[in-house]
Amino acid sequence: MKIEFYLNSHLVVVDVDPMQSLLHTLRGTMSHTATKEGCGEGECGACSVLFNGRLVNACMMPISQVQGGDVMTLEGLRQTEKGQCVINALLEAKGVQCGFCTPGMVLALYALLEADPNPTELAIRTAISGNLCRCTGYGMIVEAAKIAAEKGEGLW
Known part of the structure; x- marks a missing residue:
């Protein structure tokens, strides 16, 4: 499924399984590796990103939920x-x-x-x-x- 969203203020489109986590999309598909995988259960915060300005655990968010939204990772924030x-x-x-x-x-x-x-x-x-x-x-x-x-x- 094609998912379109803003990543660090840039419009991106990925073609992935809609249930794949945002974390795996960022790290695996898009090579944005500043977002870390810790527990994989939303408990440690290593995968934290901003989604529409709100802090979320990327390991718990299916990529389909970011459709049309705005994701900010450390790569973008440090700029x-x-x-x-x-x-x-x-x-x-x-x-x-x-x-x-x-x-x-x-x-x-x-x-x-x-x-x-x-x-x-x-x-x-x-x-x-x-x-x-x-x-x-x-x-x-x-x-x-x-x-x-x-x-x-x-x-x-």
């Missing part, structure tokens, strides 16, 4: 000033260790800051609660969100 703000804040706070969770964390923090440019620590922790990180203990990621909010003042 934006806001995306760079989040990435630089994670680096500054040393919120990146092995890097496996990083794409999902960047998308989660971006979505949070879009909704709330000055989040509380509780709001930050709630926003990243769907993303599993085995390395940082989350403190540095929370700090990165605070840095991004401060340095990105006026962006959000």
Whole structure:
């Protein structure tokens, strides 16, 4: 089935099984490998992308559901000033260790800051609660969100 959608602001058309996951379409069919496959069950957040501005688990979304929609991955987000703000804040706070969770964390923090440019620590922790990180203990990621909010003042 032909599925047409915007990927990182570019119109794309893929011809795939409509029940194939968005994750497998991104990684396998389209070679957009920043989106990671972790659990395959929507529990770890490694596959997080923005769909129509909302954070979703790409492993749980059939590609047919993105028809006509807008998908943003780390590849697209890192080309934006806001995306760079989040990435630089994670680096500054040393919120990146092995890097496996990083794409999902960047998308989660971006979505949070879009909704709330000055989040509380509780709001930050709630926003990243769907993303599993085995390395940082989350403190540095929370700090990165605070840095991004401060340095990105006026962006959000």
